[in-house]
Every structure is written in C-alpha cells, then in structure tokens.
Amino acid sequence: MLSLLKSSKLVKFQYPHINKAITAKLATSTLFRVKERAPPLKQNAHISQLQSEKELIFKVLKSMPSKREAKSYIKKFSAASDSVHKITSQPVFPIALVNLIVPLYKEELEQVAQTLAYMQRLGLYPVVVLENTDWAGEVPRADRFEPGQFRYLKEIMINDGLALSELLEMENVKTRLISSDCLDATPSKVPGPVRIAHSNIDIKPIASSLKCGAIPIVLPICSSADSTHSATSSFDAMCALSKVLSRYTDQDTKIYGRRLDVMKVIVINNRGGIPNPGFHGQYIPFVNLQQDFDSLIEGYQINNVKLADPPTWQSDLNIVMQCLEYLPATTSAVVLSANTINAVIGNLITDKPLVSPSLPTAQDQNDVTVLRYGLKTMTHTSLKTVDQYKLWKLLNDSFGKEVDIPKFKARLDKVLHSVVIAGDYQGASIVTLEEGDTIYLDKFAVGPQHQGIGVADLLWKQLLADYPDLMWRSRDINPINKWYFERCDGNWKVPKSEWVMFWYGKTGVDRISQYLKVSGNIPPSFLPKKN
Template sequence: MNTSPSKRELQQFLKRYVPQQQQQLYSATDLGLGYGSKTKTVSPKDYVSDLLTPSYTNQIALTKVQGPFAKEEWQAVGKTLCKLQKLGLTSIVVADNPSWRSDKACSLKERGLMMIRESMALVEAIEKSGGRAQLIYGGLLEYNNDDLLDVNLDFIHSALNNQQIPIVIPMASSTHLDDIQQPKQQPQLSIDANDVMIALTHKLVNNKRNFTDTRLSTPSKVVIINSEGGIPNHEHLGNSAHSLINVQEEYDAIVNAFRNQPSWQNTHPTALSNLKMIRTCLAELPPTTSSAVIVPTSSLPSALIANLVTDKPLYSSSLPIDNKNNINAIQRVNQMRTTVLRHGIKIQNYNNLDDLDLPRLTTLLEESFQKSLDVDGYYKRLRPILAGAIIAGDYEGAVLMTNENTNNDGLPIHYLDKFAIAPTSQGIGLTDILWKRMCDTYPELLWRSRKDNGVNKWYFERSNGYLRLANTNWVLFWHGSNGYRHLDAYATIAQSIPASFV
C-alpha cells in the first residue's frame, strides 16, 4: 500500500497479476455489502490474504541474483522473492557470482560444489521467509552439436507445479556424437549467467504456444538483483542512476559514457554486460507488456514491489531538476539506485509536413484527445509554421512544434502545438521519453492548457513557470530558463492559436 498506486495503475496490476477467479472469490455480499440474511462479513485482512494467495502463478520474472551477498542481504532477497510470488509474480532465478568464472584454480568438480553451496544460501533464505525453492543444476542446460545453449523446461515446470521458486545454477553439459555416432556426455561446465538468461528467454518465448500452463508463459519482467545497483547516469554525474532507459534509443550513448568514465568500470563492473543481456532479452519480449529492472539489495523489497504494482520507475525522467521537490526526488532515486529499462521504440525527427503520414497522425491525435480533428484547417495552419515533428515508433506518440512570432532578437518562439500518446502505448514510459526528447531538442518553448485540464498537475511539475491568462480559460506554461523574459509575447501567442478540434 505504500506504493500509493493510482486507480488506473491498481486496475492494471489486478488485471495482470491477480487471477480472475481470485478477484471473484468474494461477492459484494461476502464483504458485508448486502442486505438481510445474505450479509456475510469478512474482515479486510482476510479478504486481502485470500486475494493474494498464490493458487497458481500468473506471471513469470526471469531474475538474476548476482552475489556475493552477506547473510542479511540473502535474507532480503529471499523475503522479496516470496513477496513477489504472493503478488502474482514468480521468479525463475538464475544464480550468479562473477568469481565463479574468474577463479581458474578450482577444478570443475570443486567449482560446481562451490556454486551449489553458495546458491543454497538463497534456498534457505526463501524457505526461512515462508516460501519454497528448488535448486536445479543438472540436466537443465546443454550445448548441442552447434554449440547453442538449450534449456530443458521440464525441470522448471516441475518446480513451479509444486509452487517452488526454481533456482538455476549456471552449469551446462555438452552432448556430442562419438566415433560410432553415439551421444557422449561431457562434464558440467560453469557458464555465464547472462547466457542462461538469454537462453531461458528464447526458450520460453518460442515454446509458449506449446504449453497451456500459465506457469510457462512469456516472462513479463527481467530482474537483476545485485550490490552495485542500476546503470549510472551520464547526464547527472555523481552517485546517480538512470531512472528509466529506452534501450533502443539510449544504448549507444550509455556505452560511450562508460568509455568516458573509466571509474565506472570499478564501481559498476557488470553494468554493461547486464545492459547488453537485457537488450537481447527485451528484444524478444512483447514491448508493451514487458520491462526490466536492476535493483540493489539495499533497496529491497520496496523498489521491486513499487515497480510491480505501478509498472513505472521510481522517478519520472522527464522532470526538470531545477526545483527543490524534483531534486529531492532524484536524490531518493539515487539512494535506491534502481533502473527500469524498456525495449522502447525508435524515435524519428521530421521537419516537413509532407514527410509525415497524415492519416495515421490524424488517427493518433483523435484517439489521444478523444475529439474529432479539423483536418483541413489544422494542417493548413501547420504546414508553413511547422518547426519539427517527433514521431515515436509506428505513430504511437507524437510531438508537433511550431515556429510562432519572433522575439525582439529575431529568434523564433517554439510552441508545443500537440503532444499525443496512443491509448495503447500509455503507461509504458513513452510519455517521459518523448517529453525529454522534446525538451532536449527545444530548450525554450511554451504551451497552453485549459484551466480545468486534469493533466495540469503533470504540467506544473515539468514547467519552469506558468501564468494564468486573465479573462480566458487558458494556463500558459513554459520550459526554459529565459521564458519569463518573453511573457508578453508568450501570452499573445497562447491566446491567438485557433482551436484544432471540432
């Protein structure tokens, strides 16, 4: 409850993670809302307890637990995995410790025993928290004759059938044909846990149609629990972490930032390899319903539970950092050091109206604003003054900027004419991604909103200033450090823009 979800977020959470039969477990009369002899009172505590009883797994998370950890940290991880399972998200865990691959002195047998012994700490932590876990380390992973890693899902299926959290140890065997064409089993090899995460994702995605049991559904989340935390933020240096990453758009910039910040190789030694693995996994998962999150043990369980319930990062990446409230929010995220990642979508910039697919843009605007566009009048006005259009993906979002009257110095004034997100793409971080791209492209801009617009709170938080226009129904907002110098020009523009919808 401390996550304080909105009504829409709570509805989405119940829809995705709580099975329908559990939601319908009690009727209105069961909750004491009926009349006469039909009234049956059930306490809220009992109702919630039954609602969250994991009768079967509704969603799957592929979770890499990247040790080594102290005893208290193992307990935090075990407790978190149990809580997530109660909330409808069961993890298929891949155990990891970078030292398993770097220690060359151990024999294969010694290394295998060490991996099993260390992974048992997680099994014990889960069981101490009231859950059940199953260690899996033989017969699950195998390299075929083409040296491709394959996964035998039967072992995972069996654990989930028994309501156990499967703990996969990254050990694989290889089967090759000998001289008489008979399978020859090779000893178990320690392999990269990231390779196991990718192989599991590929197997689950490509075998989904072959299984009717929801416990082997397509993963909805990729989770990494470690000590170093999320991806360091190259835009806000210091001990800051990215709150949200649009992997398709930001991957190369982050890799380049690591080249320019050599110290990150010491403070975040596995960040780039984890980022590469996440990019590969998310590319195979449904972009609108799946995400990844990297969280340190110090932020458990609250960071993961908040992300599960609200399906959003802890801090909106589109918020400016020039006021006290937003700075405090960023500091809170830095302390949590948690990064949410989405596969995202490609974002394109256009300068000419003729380069846009106007019928699809019209559909996006009408679906987003739920109004009918004055098509001829709107595009006639837009054509000569379009400053730029930012289009997300397959017209899933759009920003339309215009060049309005010039300032005294002859520079154009950029006006945010339309900001639209398709209903099917809302709640996946696209709003923050587009808003941030817009502000980076247009450092000084203005827009207007009706005084009774429910989105105004969001605008207030992201603007550098605002002005309620007298004798009108408009609120003027601006972004940029110099907006207050041009209020007269801004007010004239905001009051002169004709209506776009009929």
C-alpha cells in the same frame, strides 16, 4: 581452484559447508528439491503472517500508484495473485527473470528473499538465475576442469542455491533448485567458456516448479550430449531463457499447462543501477536502450570512467539488452542493488522509474535504473514525410475526440516547426512557430495502449534536447496537468478561459505577456463532440 577454496574477505556472507555424504548426493542430482522446514507454532506463524501482510501493504501504498497504474497492475497480475490453486487454471503465468549476483551481506540476502516472496504474492513469479562472483571467475575455464574439480565447483554452486532457498522458505515460500536439467551445452571443440544451446532448453523443470507454487532457483550448469555437466555464465543462462520463452507457442502451453510470459527482467547486484557518465555518483533512472545504449558506452569512454572487472555496470547493461531484444516491447527491466531491492515492489505496481527521467536532474537521486528495449524517435519538419493517417489516428485515440483534419492541416502547413514520432506512431509531439518567434507545443500524444512504458518521457527528453525554451497550454481540468507542473519552470492561468499556460526555459518569465497572447489565439484542433 584456489580462488574457490580460500576464505576471502570479499566473501561477505559465508554459507555453511555441506558434509561429504550430502555433497555426493547433490553432485549426482540434476533436480534437487529442498526439503521443507517444520512449521513453527501456529500462533507465531499467524503473527508473522500478519506482520508480513502489513509490511507488504505499506510497500504497495508507498509506491503511490495512479488510478491508471493501479488498473494496469490489476489487469496484469490480480488473477495470478489470488492463490496458487487459482494460478494453476490461469492461461497466462506472469514471471520475472531475476539475475541474483552474490555474495551479499546476510541482511541483504534476507531482504532479497523477502522481496522475492512479496513479488510472488503480488502475482509476479520470480525465476532466479544465481551467480556468485567468487565462483563465476572459474566459469571461463570450467571446460578444462577434471571431473573432481567440477564436482567441487558444483557443490559450491549448490551451497549458494540452498542458502537462498532456506531464506525463501523462512518466508513461507516453496523453492526448487534446478542444477542441470534445464540448460544444454552447445557442442564445441574450441577451448573456452561453455555456451548454451538456445534451441535445446527444457522449460519443464521451471514450469512444473511454478505450477506447484515454488520459486525455481536455476544454477548456471549445462548438460552435454554425453551426460557430462559443465558450468556456464548467468549471462548466457538469462539470455537463453529469454530467447526460449519469447518463442513460447500455443503447443507449449498445452504441454506445460499455461503460457509463461516474461513481464520483468531484474538484475540484483551489490553496486546499484547504471551510473550516469556525465555526473559522477549519480545513476540514470531510465534507459531507452534503442537510443541510449551506444551513447552510454561512448559517454564512458569520453569521460574516461574506469571500468571494473566483470561483473560491472556494462555487463548489467549487456545482459538486459540481450534479454529485452528477445522479449515483447511491454517487458521492462530493473537493475538495482540489494540495498534498494524494495524498489522492485514500487516498479511492479507502477511499471515506471522511481524518478522520471524527464524531470530536472536536481531531483533526488537513487541507484535504481529501469530499462526498456524502447523506441526510436524520428523528427520531421514537414507533414509530407509523415504518415498522416497514423498521426491523425494517434491524436484521435489519445485525446478521445476527432481531429478537424482540414483546418488543423491548413494551420500546420503555415506554422509547423517539427513533428517527432516515437516508434511506429506510439507517440508524437507537434511543435509550431507562432507569432513573435514563440515555440509552441501544439500536441503531445501517447496512444492509450502504450501509456506507462516510457513513451512520454522519451518524447519529452527529445523536446528538451531540441528546444531550450518552450510553451504550451492545457485545459485546467486535464488530469495530466500534475505531470506538466513537475516539468515546467512556470505556469499561468489564462484569464477568462479554461486554459493553464506552461513554459520551461530561461526566457519564459520575460515573455509571459507574449505567451498569454499566443495561448489565447490558438484555434481549436478538434471537432465538437457528438451528443
């Protein structure tokens, strides 16, 4: 227990020690409600509230959401963000599972508290699972603690929870400390870390906290059948909560009064996002776990990247992988440092990385990583192996008009080079081989209901990997052109037409004449719109 008793220089923010009388009271409490502070003078509170509102508006505007992103945010969260009283009548309660890893500098923890308060006001309610790296090291042997030793470990955990609670309540946010009523331990005779019984988790303490507008702060403490308490890891707590919430039923909604939907998984640490194994000092802006997880692990092994003791980038990657595996495909995750916590607000509004992963790596870097469980891609070189019904439907839905199937299919039978399908036809790219060995991107489509979840970036990364040189065209009024301009190496307005021609690759400049010729010769793929 010496590691818990000593005043280590690694502890960047020391919390005030609670006296023995209060400690004894907390050690026997399974659900401790933090007492609210006396309100400040009305004038000061009003000025503080106005300043906070201005800061929040600035952060929202700074995220620069597109029209589609703004509509998507309003659809998901506006009903929940009106007021706490309106929330109680909403059938769906959007929440974020937040793994907060301390110790942090005091200023960092204050910034985290402010951002959690902003999230709540924007309609996404945090459920915080707390971990301190100083006491987390004791968890693997907590099953061998004497009762007095565990009481002291629990006291330290509660101290950390109270410190965060105090900062949140300074932001005018109610909190509730949940120390053991939520998680049950799995019976085991084998020595080792205490595991959580995923099938026996009580959501009521969390649901009741959210119902009264309080942010739950969950400590990784389990209850056993014999009424004893044990410490577990925040990793296990996050995974268990994800699994239980993913199985939320209509009956649960009737019991708890609303449906709890996990929209975000957020890991806040003092290191930052997931580092790029191929570029020292750079972080990966977006990870599609279905395709990138194994290659990331392998990349670190090949590049002999030294792995630090847990928690490391790998533990962050694992916890997100485990959580998203249980949750809906629409749920995304963010891994970031407390220094860049403000990025959560931008991601909440736009639901995308700060820097698109399909942009050139020369773009500005940041230490924030957005992750999705994601989709796998499948490459076809013939229409015979493609589900053509799903492909034509995807194109119809994406472009808002009907494919001229006989003509378009006849053309692809002659010039098709590849069809890349994302997931179950959530997106697709069609590449053809045109005159003069010109590689042409004929179609690039993402289903309307799957836009904004990284499908376009996934397909584009595949194109970059498969084709070092590529050209395509787009109508000059196409709103997606801004996205194309950011990713092309050059573009040219096709004379006497409605088309803009784009390309990327080293040979593009030398092939402009050929590209323009191809752009002018591609026949229409869609039927004329009916009046």
